[in-house]
Amino acid sequence: MCLAVPGKVLERQDMLATIEVGGVTRKVSLMLLPEAQVGDFVLIHAGFAVQRIDEEEAEKTLALFKELEEYAANE
């Protein structure tokens, strides 16, 4: 029930957004995330966008994992 999925904001009209999730588009409410912009990646839960996905932080996580993997390889 608490499952949330990421999607991309394609269009917004007032408090309603069209969001692409895994190739399918859905209408999602922006009432809980009024600052969402077209092009943003957002987390969607129960019909609402609930948080922006920080792409920079996502990149950092990925970079960290890759760094650790090198560390493990050299040990």
Added chain:
Amino acid sequence: MLQMNNEEIRKAADFFTQEIAKLAGNRSVRLMEVCGTHTVAIFKAGIRQLLPENVELVSGPGCPVCVTPNNYLDTAIAYSRKSDVMIATFGDMLKVPGSSSTLAAEKAQGADIRIVYSSLEGLELAKRYPNKKVIFLAVGFETTAPTAAAAVLMAEVEKITNFYLLSSHKLVPPALRALLSSGDSKVDGFLLPGHVSAMIGLAPYEFLSKEYNTPAVVAGFEPLDILQSVYMLLRQLDCGVAKVENQYRRIVPKEGNPAACEVLSTVYQAADAQWRGIGHLKKSGLAMQEKYQKFDALLNIPVAVEETKEAKGCQCGNVLRGLVLPAACPLFGKTCKPEHPIGSCMVSIEGTCAAWYKYGAGRWQV
């Protein structure tokens, strides 16, 4: 979101498992994953098997269906039997056993019960069926509660008068406090729920480290996120520090989601609440603010509810507090299976018993 190939993932996972084993040394460590989505991810990825035996992961009270008390189900079932009522609910509530029936059984006998994916769909039903009282079963934690609150605000704006909530929302931090203050769970650290934290931020967990000296890490849901979070917890334990760290920064800002918190506090206020198997916890749930009480089903639609009975032998309460593993329940895998759940922990895919049954098969039958 995180795109790595299998080889890269395996190597990073190797790094974390090795470091975890080094940091743990010989000491026994008990970590609790609070959230049901974590429980499923941990089982799916086989993370328990990757950890050394002395690092134990136990599931906490973070599956919303599991902590919803029998009495709530009995009330929803009683409402569903009224001819002027339509129930709108998330699908996972259907099979949860009440004292003597389930919503699924009532639906099979003709009760008007509709499955929705969002509170707003409940609101749409209310518009489409003006002659029905549409009751949305509002359960879940701080991730879901703002979505129910948002539907109430929309109903208010659109002057919809046949939409109600039967509310049993729960708050995560008071449950953690109850676990720690009872002392019997003996948890050395918490993997905090990522999506709840995306809403409330980090501040509400500060008491874990400040008052209980217990480390906590807000964790993401990919296998590597979980391994990294376990590693971060062990690092804290190894250094003898306790703080709230954030592994899931790509989704969880320190301050959470202010708009969601505002919607929530506009409609709701903290109130005492009953948790299945855990009992009555102070300020651990939500009650509607006076202005919105016209949307509260219980306050506006009278109903006679049968006396609540607990399923004999079910250990859900102990499972939810991390005191026993599902296999210790005499009913597990015998009379209690996902097709015929006796307790709530076997119903939802996020339930601990269901996860053990589905992913632990062959291992729990020692």
